[in-house]
Amino acid sequence: MRTDYCGNIDASYIGQEVTLCGWVNKRRDLGGLIFIDLRDREGVVQVVFDPDLPEVQEEANKLRAEFCVKLTGKVRARPDGQKNDAMRTGEIEILGTGLEIYSKSAVLPLDWNQENSEEQRLRYRYLDLRRPVMTQRLKFRAQVTAAVRRYLEDDGFLDIETPILTKATPEGARDYLVPSRTHKGEFFALPQSPQLFKQLLMMSGMDRYYQIVKCFRDEDLRADRQPEFTQIDLETTFLDAEGVMNITEGMIRNLFNKMLDVELGDFPRMTYAEAMRRYGSDKPDLRNPLELVDVADLLETVEFKVFSGPATDPKGRVAVIRVPGGASMSRKQIDEYTKFVGIYGAKGLAWIKVNEQAAGQEGLQSPILKFLSEDITDGIISRTGAQAGDILLFGADNGTVVTEAMGALRLKLGEDFDLLEGEWRPLWVVDFPMFEEADGQLHALHHPFTAPRGLSAEELKANPAEALSDAYDMVLNGVELGGGSVRIHDQSMQSAVFSILGIEEEEAKAKFGFLLDALQFGAPPHAGLAFGLDRLVMLMTGATSIRDVMAFPKTTTAACPLTSAPSAANPQQLAELAIDVVKKNAE
Secondary structure (H helix, E strand, C coil): CCCHHHHCCHHCCCCCEEEEEEEEEEEEECEEEEEEEECCCCEEEEEEEECEEEHHHHHCCCCCCEEEEEEEEEEEHHHHHCCCCCCCCCCEEEEEEEEEECCCCCCCCCCCCCCCHHHHHHHHHHHHHHHHHHHHHHHHHHHHHHEEEEEEECCCCCCCCCCCCCCCCEEEEEECCCCCCCCCCCEEEECCCCCHHHHHHHCCCCCCEEEEEEEECECCCCCCCCCCCEEEEEEEECHHHHHHHHHHHHHHHHHHHHHCCCCCCCCCCCEHHHHHHHHHHCCCCCCCCCCEEEEEHHCCCCCCHHHHHHHHCCEEEEEEEHHHHHHHHCCCHCCCCHHHHHHHCCCCCEEEECCCCHHHHHHEEECCCCCCCCEEEEEEEHHHHHCCEEEEEEEEEHHHHHHHHHHHHHHHHHHHHCCCCCCEEEEEEEEEEEEEEEEEEEEEECCCCCCCCCCCCCHHHHHHHHHHCEEEEEEEECEEEEEEEEEEEHHHHHHHHHHHCCHHHHHHHHHHHHHHHHHHCCCCEEEEEEEEEEEEEEEEHHCHHHHHHHCCCCCCCCCEEECCCCCCCCCHHHHHCCCCCCCCCCC
């Protein structure tokens, strides 16, 4: 039906007759001459209708924005060499000689030139996706998945599907449940990840598996969360953590090179402990030069209990951030940052302005100086590297509170003071704790199938709180792109982990019996990793939300304005499933 896409018509077509299909992007009537910009997924081309062809121009007079049309015409150079650099097709235009209107468009509920609400954009998503920025993002996403497939398949990975209707897996979020008609009162769960199945594939001898797969988690949403999302999932046998990291690092470097012409280079490694100590985050944004500096040892003996209390508490922490040029902060700004850290449980934000470094305490300004000797302030200035014009911001509290609050403050200061350096800063974070404590119980930091690093089952049970896992996260610009680990392939180790987590033998058999059975029959060492495809494409395209790189996302309340899902089921369906719906009492 067409010669080529609109955006592909260039000077090589001059003198040829072409047929194009698409949507009217814009129409202009210049007193006889009618111009339209015709758009399809590849771009826009200018078409002119001349009054010398009255029948065609009569049809062109009917055109409005978003009419869907087919036209024929002759490609010619733009008059007087007036190239339009804003368009790929800016060297040429098409003299329209034939026009067929496939369908007309009602008045648009979206404004192409203004910001529309997210509700509007998702309600009329088919129109929103016609916008060139959205079209380009979905094209880019398709190209990313194609490049990932080529890379992994060239490295011996097999694309193998895993079930969608399955059993619940322990991924830390609520499951979406699907009632069974044939087994009334019983439910499938939609997979939070293919974790158990990909491990079984390794035990089946598939050696290298990958899948670009939908995952489902019923959790509270934000910019980088959706109830259904897509993973680049992979698993390998007979490779250790280093082997998996080398493969996946190579894949991401290749992707950035092919898609963005960016050389990421080798990724540095950083331990979890170092990341939390220096940056207050296990996914640090290395473009931000600010760091958390520990000063508790300098403040143990001061009379200021706000400092000395946490400084002498084994679970406390006193950390400071030096903000270059921050001495210009007003008291109002400091109060705003104090409120900000309060969101994370911090009770306050002490500060010292360095007005004149060489003047000792006389050159400092702060309401807490009366509690600090000159030796202590000299030690703080020396350790932080503070210079004249800087401000020092202190967090003092429980270690977890300080780390979270000051880590979040670091990111906010980096944005507010425009401190980010460089465009892309990747790294690997390694040596995560095996477990974390909550409510007096140990929980798996990743999942209960992650292997400890360098420990036997007996050693792990003897001191689980200090154990490190053989896990690794790839981080880029403060975003966790993907995470993985070496998996447990030994039945005694898996039993030890379940025991530490308080999972009794009967419970383990009920939840994971099929995996435990498979561990008895020559399970190989295996390791893997999963990338968040939506996050990856969001970063690469410069979008601010994964909703802007997904075709049909949900809102922050996990609803779809386009289809009005979720919606009520009809009584007959519910009866077949033996389900009674309990309605909430009217408020």
